Amino acid sequence: MKDVLSIKGLSKSFGTQKVIDNLDLSVPEGTIFGFIGQNGAGKTTTMKMTLGLLEADGGEITVCGEAVRYGQTKNNHHIGYLPDVPEFYNYMKPLEYLALCGEIAGLSKSNTKDRSDELLSLVGLNGVKKRIGGFSRGMKQRLGIAQALLSRPKLLICDEPTSALDPVGRKEILDILQKIKGTTTVIFSTHILSDVERICDRVAVLHNGNIAISGTLSEIKTMHxxxxxxxxxxxxxxxxxxxxxxxxxxxxxxxxxxxxxxxxxxxxxxxxxxxxxxxxxxxxxxxxxxxxxxxxxxxxxxxxxx
Amino acid sequence: MRGFIAFSKKEITENIRNYRLLIMLAIFLIFGLMSPLLAKFTPQLMEALMPNLAEAFENPTALDSWTQFYKNVSSLGLSLTIILFSSCLSGEYAKGTLTIMLTKGLSRPAVVLSKFSAAAVILTVSYWLAFGVTYGYTAYLWPGASLPHVFLAAFALWTAGLLYLSILMLGCVLFRQAFTSILFLLVVTVIMGLVEQIEQTAGYSPVILVSKNIDLLSGTVTASYFTIPFIVSIFTSAALLIMSIVVFNKKQL
Missing domain, CATH: 3.30.70.980 (YebC, transcriptional regulation domain)
Incomplete structure (x- = not known):
């Protein structure tokens, strides 16, 4: 299996605090990868460095064979990103927002329209005509998934997509992630372990800036x-x-x-x-x-x- | 380029939907209408309110109308513009709305340039609207009055307006809060004022573009007096925008 994401020797400090320390990680294609760690373990930091939003102190990140460079968003077309609390322009309607995303990503108008309709029905927001400002947290999370999948990325990075949601919202998000499993590799950070057991094939536990254990769920259970x-x-x-x-x-x-x-x-x-x-x-x-x-x-x- | 166009369209939509465009147009329209009217009716007002001072205000001219215009626009008009646009990036920082845009492949220079362009276009439309109204009204109230360099004087203030926007842009990129960006702009304005006070550099500062417009109309200064501040202003604006882009490229979001 090819690796969609590979991280080698990644380090990052904030001031004197070393958050990520020589981290190695690889995510094979077609998996749902659970990225587990306590609050503040460095999950979001690692994800943001993968997206080129944060500068790494050292190490190498490659996404689909292309090296990630800080500040450059060129190879982000391989990645869809769902932030932990996705925020949108409140004055827009979901279709307008997706149209803006499509235009920025370089999709054609008709392609964006078709894909938006398809995704909005996948996440259960089809026919929602109100502005995003009036959305609930769960709806924003679902719109977040729709925007992340818009340009058919090879890799979907979700930063704690279920942490802030009620049980119904959580189930909906997990179901959506399971639905897209065949076409997109998913990295999914969380500290809700039941979610991981429910949908992830592989997991890695981040602790003290490093991967403490990783492998498939059954491997980990038998080994550790x-x-x-x-x-x-x-x-x-x-x-x-x-x-x-x-x-x-x-x-x-x-x-x-x-x-x-x-x-x-x-x-x-x-x-x-x-x-x-x-x-x-x-x-x-x-x-x-x-x-x-x-x-x-x-x-x-x-x-x-x- | 694609990202710039898409994001600029978003900026314009944003400014329409959060009423910034409407407020700008309304304020500048009011200034455009008010300036000639104030000049025309000040004598009557003074006579009614303070009869012993009224003599000083007799026989208003077209120049009085333009004096009102420059006074209103360069102080209140530009200040309100700055306050309105000072939150153009801080809101995005605070909410984190830019993150998704950047992960979609939007380049960072496109963000800065789109924000600046949208503000510049809105300022330009509002400003020249005000100018047009004052121009028409002044011509109507004082027929036959002819002043030199009416357009040049207006062009000077407009250039300075764009300079202020680019200073504000750098402030917005440097600082996360709108208030700090405004403070930054104030500091730069004070420095520009000081440059004008120093004997060796007098005549270079862009401050001239906002303070000497009436002198140009009344013939106290000549058009050539504006040449250097013009050039300084345009180059400074360009340099500030480039600096904003460089800083923003390095900014951790």
């Missing part, structure tokens, strides 16, 4: 995820009795305990299970519940950033 075994007893005393066993002690290094519940973690879940079962058999303790907890993206994320 720790499996967890939950045991629930009926009384607190049983938990302490269980913990007091010699065989269990080596497994207690990373446990979470709350009330009558105890969660054991480790790389080799089968081994943990064997030990636990033999201990239970020896002591005669009977848990009311025993469950293998699947590693979730949330646990992974917390593990990386904490």
């Amino acid at each position: 995820g720790k499996e967890r075994l939950l045991l629930e007893f009926s009384q607190k005393s049983e938990v302490s009795q269980f913990k007091a066993c010699e065989k269990i002690k080596p497994l207690l290094s990373q446990t979470e305990e709350s009330g009558t519940e105890i969660i054991l973690q480790g790389k080799d879940i089968v081994h943990i299970q064997r030990v636990v079962i033999s201990v239970l058999a020896e002591t005669g303790l009977c848990p009311s519940k025993m469950e293998i907890m699947e590693s979730s993206l949330e646990n992974l994320f917390l593990e990386v950033v904490m």
